[in-house]
Amino acid sequence: MTSLLSTVSTICIIVIAISTLFLLYRAIKGPSNPDRAVALDTIGINLMAIAGILAIKLETQYFNDIILLIGILAFIGTVAIAKFLEKGVIIERNRD
């Protein structure tokens, strides 16, 4: 791996980590639960990015599954939280 790529990826990880810290501030501080939900969703996206950059740094393909999975889970989780915040339930009962 060229030294340039290595340096760039390290810088990227650090920047993303700093942004994660800010997101953490938002998640803890709130002030409302939707704020936290959005912060958590964005943290999930950041995780995808970190995993991707890490895969480049470590020159491995094994993390690709993880990136995809985080994407799916972050989506599902955010939908679940959103539904909960809106209706108070996640899985609605049949109305028949």
Add this chain to the structure above:
Amino acid sequence: MLHAAVLLPFLAAFFIPFIYRGVKQVHLGWFVLAVPILLFGYFLTFINGVLKGVHTLKTFEWIPSLGVNVTFFIDGLGLFFALLITGIGSLVVLYSIYYLSKAEKLGHFYVYLLLFMGAMLGVVLSDNLFVLYTFWELTSISSFLLIGYWYQREKSTSGALKSMVITVFGGLAMLGGFLLMSDITGTTSIRGIIENADLIVNSPLFTFILILVLLGAFTKSAQFPFHTWLPDAMEAPTPVSAFLHSATMVKAGIYLVARLSLVFAGTDLFFLIVSGFGLLTLCWGSYMAVRKTDLKAILAYSTISQLGMIMAMLGFGTKAAILAAVFHILNHATFKGSLFMVAGIIDHETGTRDIRRLGGLFTFMPITATLALIGTFSMAGFPLPILNGFLSKEMFFKSSLHFEHASPIVEAVSPFFPYFAVGGSIFTFIYSVMIFFRTFTGKQRDTLEKQPHEAPIGMLISPMILVALVVIIAIIPDTFGHLLLAPMVDSVTNLVVDPHIKFWHGLYNPELYMSLAVLIFGTLLYMTRTKWVRIYDVLPGKMSAAKVFDALMNGMVKGSEKVTNIYMTGSLRHYLVYILTFFIALLAITMSVTGGFTLSFDDLAPIALPEVMIAVVMAVAAFGTIFMNNRIAAILVLGIVGYGLSLLFVFFRAPDLALTQLIVETVTVALFLLCFYHLPDLDKEKSSSGTKVVNWVISISVGVIVTLIGIASHSTKMFEPISDYFIKNSYKLGGGDNIVNVILVDFRGLDTMLEILVLGLAAIGIFTMIKLRPGKKGGNE
């Protein structure tokens, strides 16, 4: 043959219920009667052998690997007690045939009685300590059943319970003593232990052994202060009182002390405890008996005091004292058995046993009255040479005057003994006289429920035989002395004595004056008893062993309830505090004592900046969770910790773990959200500052301890890791490149299977918890 003899009562007890169901016309007792008579006859055949010094020994292997074999052994002492048990047993069974009507539950009664008889025979004939203990507890249990025979009555059950608690307490203490003895001497045989007596006497545990064994003997034989169960055991049917609580079971403790006195006797401690408590029991029992008004209660206290007298003589340990003791065992069994039967007759024929309501029965019941006269005067030691009680009491006085073994303690204490002996005997005289005169003389009360009349002849046979024995023993004491007592003394002391018992010790003997003093003071005190009876308000007053026992039992129940309530608060928070406190304390102490907290920086990996940042994020999130006031916020922030963890897994190159962690985290968050819908809003924590401090201290300590242990375990590598093997063989043996998965399903597949089982069980559990709602119809909401 000997084993069959001891087994016979048990065998008979097994068949009794069948006979009881099958044969309704004949009183069940007639069938039972055959057993003790047969055994009595069988044991009579041993007398010749014992006289010649032949000791029969029969062994049946039970648990040879532990050295516990059912060894039965007949020498003078064992044979005497066997004859006593079977002889009095026969008379009691005969008496009970007339005493108990067919409407009673006779099957139960005779099964218990036979169990008791067999157990008692086992106690006195066993040579093995642990077999003796087995039979000993069997006597406690069968006695418990017999006392509680009329289990509908509250007094019977409480009396049974009390006797059980006290005798089993002593029995367990005795077992402890036995274990120590067999450990020191290396044998479980009583004869073996007697041979190795010097090992026990010189062992540092001697005091413990002596006290433990004597606890067993004292509780069983109702010695002060454990005598309190005996008066309460009088709720049993009278034949039981006559058999168990005068003649046999209460003498089991006496038997034990006599049997082991070859081991213990000669030591000051044995002398002091046994004779001291014996005399105390003698005085206290006779003193308390005078106060009672119930015939059987008087007899119970009288039994206590007589047992104390025998115990005291065993404690004296001189030849004369032992002879007097064994002689008195025989005498007491005869007159006390007959007196209990007389009390039963009076109860049966008048409907009461209260001497305040009785009186003037002589004209109605002349035979019973005569029997009672001889019995009570023999008990009182009235100076008439046709009463065996007089002879043994004289010997008691004599033995209290002379002590052989010289030690400063004995010499300091022994001069006081005759005064105690006389004092106890004076009260013995009073209550004996009281039993007779207040029951049979004076005015007849018309408050009786029944018109009193003479008892049926069948009921009178047994007490008549016993009273006849009282007189016969007194007239020809030498015959009994040669046949029974000399071999007995021989087994107790290993000394050959001249069993000659004198009718008359001559005019210038101190014991005669002692007897006369008892007679004179007793008569005087009896005449003036209304004047001094108030003393009982002062001396026992509100204190008595029964009250102490009740207070102890109640105190124990209430105390343990209190103690339990202190720590069993029902609050999970408290239990968690206990668990974690012990976790901290045990680990911290163990680690610091063994020097487990080591720190080495040898093979640490370099730390990268991103890892630090993720750790900081996780720490901040975890810390933030604690202070959240909103459930949703708490779980969302906690989710950050989970995602951070999965990212750490990525950093440390564990993709499988990261995948699983992500999914589990998401599912968990979703589950929490599902539950939170049903929960109330999270309250601000309201606990006091004290609890908060405790919580902080505990949680920080747990964290510190776990961190320290983690560091320490990383710092001490004792072995090479086995992971190299997996790396090398994962493809070769498992056929897969993914080492984690090969380990999960191939190398260590069993764990995976059980984890699947756990998940399945959890799923089923959740399903049942949601679907099954007891109390609501249909199962659904």
